[in-house]
Amino acid sequence: xxxxxxxxxxxxxxxxxxxxxxxxxxxxxxxxxxxxxxxxxxxxxxxxxxxxxxxxxxxxxxxxxxxxxxxxxxxxxxxxxxxxxxxxxxxxxxxxxxxxxxxxxxxxxxxxx
Amino acid sequence: xxxxxxxxxxxxxxxxxxxxxxxxxxxxxxxxxxxxxxxxxxxxxxxxxxxxxxxxxxxxxxxxxxxxxxxxxxxxxxxxxxxxxxxxxxxxxxxxxxxxxxxxxxxxxxxxxxx
Numbered sequence: 472x473x474x475x476x477x478x479x480x481x482x483x484x485x486x487x488x489x490x491x492x493x494x495x496x497x498x499x500x501x502x503x504x505x506x507x508x509x510x511x512x513x514x515x516x517x518x519x520x521x522x523x524x525x526x527x528x529x530x531x532x533x534x535x536x537x538x539x540x541x542x543x544x545x546x547x548x549x550x551x552x553x554x555x556x557x558x559x560x561x562x563x564x565x566x567x568x569x570x571x572x573x574x575x576x577x578x579x580x581x582x583x584x
Numbered sequence: 585x586x587x588x589x590x591x592x593x594x595x596x597x598x599x600x601x602x603x604x605x606x607x608x609x610x611x612x613x614x615x616x617x618x619x620x621x622x623x624x625x626x627x628x629x630x631x632x633x634x635x636x637x638x639x640x641x642x643x644x645x646x647x648x649x650x651x652x653x654x655x656x657x658x659x660x661x662x663x664x665x666x667x668x669x670x671x672x673x674x675x676x677x678x679x680x681x682x683x684x685x686x687x688x689x690x691x692x693x694x695x696x697x698x699x
Contacts, residue, residue, distance in 0.1 A: 520687070560627060571617065
């Protein structure tokens with residue numbers, strides 16, 4: 472089946488620290504991979520995506536590389552800011568069958584000054 | 585930038601009551617979705633809707649649930665007789681194209697609390 476497993480939180484970092492949030496997946500077919508972010512009081516926003524193996528998605532200093540060999544899509548940022556505090560969701564969508572997203576449980580990140 | 589809007593932001597209801605969660609998708613979008621997240625669990629797909637009919641639904645979406653696009657702008661989720669386990673955050677989403685790479689735009693969610 473299709474599923475996403477992501478690192479459990481919460482994660483607390485100091486400003487300017489390096490961030491990694493792990494995400495691995497299982498999928499039938501050839502998935503596209505996504506990271507969504509939910510800032511306090513807001514909806515889920517697409518942060519970045521990658522549609523095929525070895526693609527790197529990037530946005531706002533965040534990056535994630537689609538690794539087919541390890542079925543992973545880890546989110547990284549070199550220097551986090553207080554404004555990055557949010558819940559981050561890894562998700563996948565497969566190209567056949569269900570036209571919907573499969574999400575992980577979300578990882579809450581808190582960045583302290 | 586156009587947004588998906590959901591109302592109310594928080595709904596409290598008693599077990600057995602009917603609730604209607606409302607969503608206004610982005611105006612030129614054609615595909616509509618409901619997801620839910622029970623506290624501490626994954627965001628789960630409930631239903632997708634296109635061309636005024638359900639295109640897909642999950643096993644969660646049983647006979648207690650229904651969706652409707654009553655007037656060409658609103659997209660509603662109705663739970664006929666709420667149960668305690670329906671307490672969750674409900675997210676509406678929409679997208680413009682059918683392509684599976686086309687991004688979903690989510691609303692802020694409605695937190696439903698069933699007492």
